[in-house]
Amino acid sequence: MSTYREFRAQTKKKRRRRLFQRCAMLLLIAVLLGGSAWLIVQLAGGIGADSSEAAQNSSSLVQTDVSQPAGSEVIQSGLLTDGPMEKTINTFDPITPDRRMYALPENGKVDLSYFDDATFVGDSITTGWDVYRSQTGLPNARVVAEKSTWPPVNGALWKDPDTGEIYDPMQAIADTVPKKVYVMFGTNVLVSEGENVEDKLINDYASFIDDLGTRIPGCEIYIQSILIPTAEGTASKPGLNPERINRVNDRLAALAFEKGCHYLDLQELLCAHGVLNWDIAQPDGIHIKPEAYGAWLNYLATHTAYNTSATYLVSPYPATQTEDAAVSSTPAV
Helix, strand or coil: CCCCHHHHHHHHHHHHHHHHHHHHHHHHHHHHHHHHHHHHHHHHHHHHHHHHHHHHHHHHHCCCCCCCCCCCCEEECCCCCCCCCCCCCCCCCCCCHHHHHHCCCCEECCHHHHHHHEEEEEHHHHHHHHHHHHHHHCCCCEEEECCCCCCCCCCCCCCCCCCCEEHHHHHHHCCCCCCCEEEEECHHHHHHHHCCCCHHHHHHHHHHHHHHHHCCEEEEEEEECCCCCCCCHHCCCCCCCCHHHHCCEEEEEEHHHHHEEECCCHHHCCCCCCCCCCCEECCCCCCCCCHHHHHHHHHHCCCCCCCCCCCCEEEHHHHHHHHHHHHHHCCCC
């Protein structure tokens, strides 16, 4: 048993130990707080320097040439510059190469008078609008098309097989003064299985569209998908295989987007099962029968870009619930 003196000594020793621990803890806290304060000061100083530098740069950017007349500056991206504002619409890469994402959707149904100022341009498949006038439903259709042709570029000339006349197809299109041009090319080009054939077709298409825009300002251009032949058609022309045509149609759809044109995915109607529907295909498996043009026309009439001057047989805007209720509540006479 410890004496009173020993008990007092142990008690003092414990008190000194607790005091030392408290002092050490306070010192550690003080060091941490001091370090944090130093770090905050350093960061604040760096941000202030960056802000000052940015302010100086911004100040130098908004300075204008005093020799320029007042009001001549062009605002671009929130800053004043001396040059014209660059066009930024459609300068980004397409999100997806899938043609179906660019295709014009069903949009009501226009009266056939909508096509009074339209011109159909293309190869032998497009000539059907002229050859089968009584079956197409467009007896007054304006057509600039010839067999075995492709996008006319670099001053290419065509020959009328009936008269033997050589003519400029671009001028012939312009002479019709169209407000809409429906285009379909590609089959005759893709028959060739050589290298760079697809690239040439897309490049020629791009040049053709640019030329149309120059000759006929404000004209709406509808690019129609290339049709996929039946198995028999592909067997006779291996270059016209589904994989290749779909790949080119993807690129045509992206081109239409880039050029501000409309892309029409005719495959969903005329190639419902991946190739030409058996009931509309000609024996060669590449061309289509006269009755197919009526279905094609109906597709075109239901897939147009909205036009305030067009006459719609079916409104592009579905009736609201209020309108439906009003119709259903109208008493029968």
